Amino acid sequence: MNLLTQPIGVSHYLAVGAVMFVAGAVCMATKRNALGVLMGIELVLNGANVNFVAFSSNFLQSGPRPMLGLDGQLIALFVIVLAAAEAAVALAIALNFYNNHATIDVDRADELKG
Amino acid sequence: MESINWHSFFFLLFALVACAFSVAVVVTSNVVRMAFFLIVALGATAGLFFLAGADFVGAMQLMIYVGGTLVLLVFGVMLTAQGPFVSMRTRAGEWIIAAIVGSSLLGLLISTAFSVDAWRAPASAELPTADATATRLGTGLLGVRVDRIERAAAEEADPTLPKNAQGMSAYLMPFEVVSVHLLIVLIAAAYLARPKKRVGTIDS
Amino acid sequence: MADFFQTSWGLWPAVAYTLAALIHCALLINVVAVGALVFIWMERKISGRIQDRLGPTRVGGKFGWLQTLADGLKLITKEDLIPAQADSFLFKIAPYIAFCASFAAYMALPFSSGWVALPINTGVFFILAVIGLEVFGVILGGYASGSKWSLFGGMREAAQVVSYEVPLGLCVVVPVLIAGTMDLVAIGDMQAGLFTNWFVLHDPFTFITFWVFFTCATASVNRAPFDLAEAESELVAGFHTEYSGLRWSIFFMAEYGSMFAVSALAAILFFGGWHGPIPVTSLLGLTDAGDPVRLGSFLTFVFGAENGAAVAGYLGRLIGMSNLIFKATLGVTVMMWVRWTLPRLRIDQVITTCLKYCTPIAAVMFVGACLWKVGGLPSLNNVLPQQQMLEVRESYMRSGVNAAAESPAGSPTASEVTAATAAK
Known part of the structure; x- marks a missing residue:
């Protein structure tokens, strides 16, 4: 199968979304820097967004109109806006943590441990 | 020789950039470079949105996500990236566990993505046009x-x-x-x- | 253009498309590079005159107009220093990020009706978004230099750009609201006719919106009095303290490129774009609508009916392009004038200007323009009946019905119009 000469489909977009999602999840799990964890979250949200947009696209599926019409794009817009909100709060928390504990290492944030 | 499908060509270009830089975010330990790679990955995602015909979402991705959220993120990185916090390494054991879990999840997701016939590529390529x-x-x-x-x-x-x-x-x-x-x-x-x-x- | 190469020269499709893309790129690079040459010379002359001196006078003859080229040659021969403390990868790549962002904005910037490299129907937001990306070059360059001055410059830039994107976006929404489309070509063509059709004269709110937009645009491209990122009296040279030679000049090409881009955007959104104050081209019959009057009829006489209309349209667009470039250059000149006459603000004053003045004013103007539009209040745009906006918009809708690929119209397609009416 030659990818260069064939039209691409939803599956290809889903594969890209999967790579971004997994990269984000691994990033969230392994990074010790709080901002690195935040970047992982952004990657996960973007992977999801790629899927939403792919399913709502008119050009990637055979058949007249996609199953998930404009909903996909609208949800993608909401995700983008909410990600901005989430980043603002997470950043404020991270900076507060940095100011109070003089570190950004999430492994050291264990004061609430029972 | 079949002629090159330019839509697929640019998809592959943006997809490769997006995937490669997402992975680069994970494997780099320098937090400033992570931020830079994340910017490139999300910019390439905006390109993917344009290719899927969702140009408003693509423009919003560039404007709000890349131009707003990531600037904030880089701002936070610059405020905290001092001395030992620029580069915080993860232990090798955690890397191995993460790689195993991540690759199995990736395998599962990609095999799912290619398993449904309706999600396969259309036979004829109808390309995105200047659609409002x-x-x-x-x-x-x-x-x-x-x-x-x-x-x-x-x-x-x-x-x-x-x-x-x-x-x-x-x-x-x-x-x-x-x-x-x-x-x-x-x-x-x-x-x-x-x-x-x-x-x-x-x-x- | 690619089709032209394919059909008339018989090239391979791949070669034809690459050639077409390269020609577009080369034209736009010329606009940015030659523009930067001219603007830097202009800046030196204007600053000289404002400070009661002559500016460059010798290189290249009478007005020193080759001074920039000489400076460029000097910069190329300089050593490309990378400080020992720097993160060399990011340090090297940062100027290119800034330049790419500034250059990419030109992709969606129409220079005349239909003369746009990439017709996308969200052109306004695309340009704003891409110009906003220039900040990454500055921030990363500032961080990667490994110098305190640079870091401070980069941080200031980040804070400033994030703040100013809010009022800038609000201001841009006002003409978009009046036009009913985000396609820059359509927005420009709706202001055809006399200068009373320009959106800046649509109602008092749009008039004020323009000034807020220009202020915020000046701030978002880092020009004085908002050039806190490179405040040379406090931060040596801010984010580019450690840069030298060609990398330094690439930052400056990016700055002048985005200055021109935002000025052109202001011209299109508020000042009629490629339409002059008096519709000279349509009076002369230089339209491609087949309007066989005056010069247009002469051209059809010379070139035959079909070619004549094409040549007339081409000439009309050429005049339109020079109109747009003149207006944008005027905007750049005003920015220079402001730079050399106003003192620099402090960083807290910059943020106060944005959050306490520009944002509320822009929000009020947005609401006011909405109410003006909804209330159907009289507008200067409707004083002269010759080119009603509605007609233009309808013609765009009709052209959207035809193959959307060939026309850059960003208006609803026929199915949407019928759907909207059906829903009512």
Whole structure:
């Protein structure tokens, strides 16, 4: 199968979304820097967004109109806006943590441990 | 020789950039470079959105996500990336566990992505044109769903299609909720990040 | 253009498309590079005159107009220093990020009706978004230099750009609201006719919106009095303290490129774009609509009916392009004038200007323009009946019905119009 000469489909977009999602999840799990964890979250949200947009696209599926019409794009817009909100709060928390504990290492944030 | 499908070519270009830089975010330990790689990955994702015909979402991705959220993120990185926190390494054992879990999850997701026939590529390539997606999205928010109307017409013409055209779900209420949510977040972030008065120091 | 190469020269499709893309790129690079040459010379002359001196006078003859080229040659021969403390990868790549962002904005910037490299129907937001990306070059360059001055410059830039994107976006929404489309070509063509059709004269709110937009645009491209990122009296040279030679000049090409881009955007959104104050081209009959009057009829006489209309349209667009370039250059000149006459603000004053003045004013103007539009209040745009906006918009809708691929129209397609009416 030659990818260069064939039209691409939803599956290809889903594969890209999967790579971004997994990269984000691994990033969230392994990074010790709080901002690195935040970047992982952004990657996960973007992977999801790629899927939403792919399913709502008119050009990637055979058949007249996609199953998930404009909903996909609208949800993608909401995700983008909410990600901005989430980043603002997470950043404020991270900076507060940095100011109070003089570190950004999430492994050291264990004061609430029972 | 078949001629090159330019849509696929640019898809592959942007997809490779997006995937490669996403992985680069994970494997780099320098937090500033991570931020830079994340910018490139999300920019390439905007390109993918444009290729899928969602140019309003792509422009918003560039404007809000890359131009707003990531600037904030880089700002945070620059405020905290000092001395030992620039580069914090993960232990090798954690890397191995993460690689095993991640690759199995990736395998599962990709095999799922290619398992459904309806998600395969269309036989003929209808390419995105200068279609007014912004207008469609705007009327969609208000409840006039152009796509549903078109879908209904298509279902009428071809009864074998699965029925999916019911309802005119609008997004005005979620839009309002998101707006209020953003306002609350703005106030909360300002509250969290306010300067603290330290005990024992003279407030200047 | 690619089709032209394919059909008339018989090239391979791949070669034809690459050639077409390269020609577009080369034209736009010329606009940015030659523009930067001219603007830097202009800046030196204007600053000289404002400070009661002559500016460059010798290189290249009378007005020193080759001074920039000489400076460029000097910069190329300079050593490309990378400080020992620097993160060399990011340090090297940062100027290119800034330049790419500034250059990419030109992709969606129409220079005349239909003369746009990439017709996308969200052109306004695309340009704003891409110009906003220039900040990454500055931030990363500032961080990667490994110098305190640079870091401070980069941080200031980040804070400033994030703040100013809010009022800038609000201001841009106002003409978009009046036009009913985000396609820059359509927005420009709706202001055809006399200068009373320009959106800046649509109602008092748009008039004020323009000034807020220009202020915020000046701030977002880092020009004085908002050039806190490179405040040379406090931060040596801010984010480019450690840069030298060609990398330094690439930052400056990016700055002048985005200055021109935002000025052109202002011209299109508020000042009629490629339409002059008096519709000279349509009076002369230089339209491609087949309007066989005056010069247009002469051209059809010379070139035959079909070619004549094409040549007339081409000439009309050429005049339109010079109109747009003149207006944008005027905007750049005003920015220079402001730079050399106003003192620099402090960083807290910059943020105060944005959050306490520009944002509320822009929000009020937005609401006011909405109410003006909804209330159907009288507008200067409707004083002269010759080119009603509605007609233009309808013609765009009609052209959207035809193959959307060939026309850059960003208006609803026929199915959407019928759907919207059906829903009512």
